[in-house]
Amino acid sequence: MAIRVLVWGENIHDRENEIVRGIYPDGMHGAIAKALNADPAIEATTATLEQPEHGLTVDRLARTDVLAWWGHRAHGDVSDEVVDRVAERVWQGMGLIVLHSGHFSKIFRKLMGTPCALKWREAGEKERIWVVNPSHPIAQGLEPSFVIPQTEMYGEPFVVPEPMETVFISWYDGGEVFRSGLTFQRGGGRIFYFSPGHEVYPIYHDKNVQQVIKNAVKWAANPAPAWTTVAVAANVPTERAPEPLSQRGPSLHQPGEEGFR
Numbered sequence: 668m669a670i671r672v673l674v675w676g677e678n679i680h681d682r683e684n685e686i687v688r689g690i691y692p693d694g695m696h697g698a699i700a701k702a703l704n705a706d707p708a709i710e711a712t713t714a715t716l717e718q719p720e721h722g723l724t725v726d727r728l729a730r731t732d733v734l735a736w737w738g739h740r741a742h743g744d745v746s747d748e749v750v751d752r753v754a755e756r757v758w759q760g761m762g763l764i765v766l767h768s769g770h771f772s773k774i775f776r777k778l779m780g781t782p783c784a785l786k787w788r789e790a791g792e793k794e795r796i797w798v799v800n801p802s803h804p805i806a807q808g809l810e811p812s813f814v815i816p817q818t819e820m821y822g823e824p825f826v827v828p829e830p831m832e833t834v835f836i837s838w839y840d841g842g843e844v845f846r847s848g849l850t851f852q853r854g855g856g857r858i859f860y861f862s863p864g865h866e867v868y869p870i871y872h873d874k875n876v877q878q879v880i881k882n883a884v885k886w887a888a889n890p891a892p893a894w895t896t897v898a899v900a901a902n903v904p905t906e907r908a909p910e911p912l913s914q915r916g917p918s919l920h921q922p923g924e925e926g927f928r
């Protein structure tokens with residue numbers, strides 16, 4: 668079965684800004700989904716902020732293996748209820764790819780537990796992305812480094828927890844560096860943050876960027892069973908301990924008592 672990807676876009680710059688509209692007539696989410704759908708192993712659809720429940724209903728998320736997220740101006744307009752719902756799905760095992768200014772999204776900050784702040788400059792300068800983990804699945808099919816001719820600078824320090832893996836580090840014309848491709852795991856869900864993607868440059872049309880996102884989808888699609896079915900928080904009655912207990916101390920619970928805590 669194909670990997671079911673949902674590409675979520677804020678869809679504000681895409682509609683309101685003439686430059687962005689010119690580069691992405693179907694929105695950034697549309698361009699990303701189209702690039703992903705060129706791979707027969709992936710089945711990508713889109714959802715946007717203005718849809719009911721931001722297009723992220725319980726049912727839709729239940730049918731999503733990997734969610735990709737692009738937001739910038741309206742992070743605060745995303746409902747907390749939907750954010751909690753997305754976090755729950757990540758903990759269960761849904762993959763999450765957070766793109767560019769999504770570093771400040773409610774969902775990314777919630778899952779990281781840190782401010783996720785960084786330095787930035789919008790000057791249309793050059794970015795060279797270095798593959799620092801060439802054996803990583805997300806780096807496959809890429810040269811040792813590749814260039815994005817015009818980009819927004821994102822600079823260190825990037826206030827996230829120490830990542831599980833650092834896949835890419837970017838260097839900019841102005842001298843800064845940035846950990847531009849990082850992996851995390853929260854519960855059963857794999858998370859990839861990828862920084863390129865400023866809206867006024869055609870970055871999601873770039874073949875290398877598309878390759879990275881495609882690789883990330885395949886990496887984040889977790890075939891393991893959902894955590895809710897294997898890691899439920901439940902009391903284990905004394906008589907059901909895997910080994911017979913050799914001794915028992917005082918307890919508030921009665922023998923044979925079960926239940927969820």
Ligand code: ZN
Nearest residue numbers: 768819865866
């Ligand atoms: Zn930007």
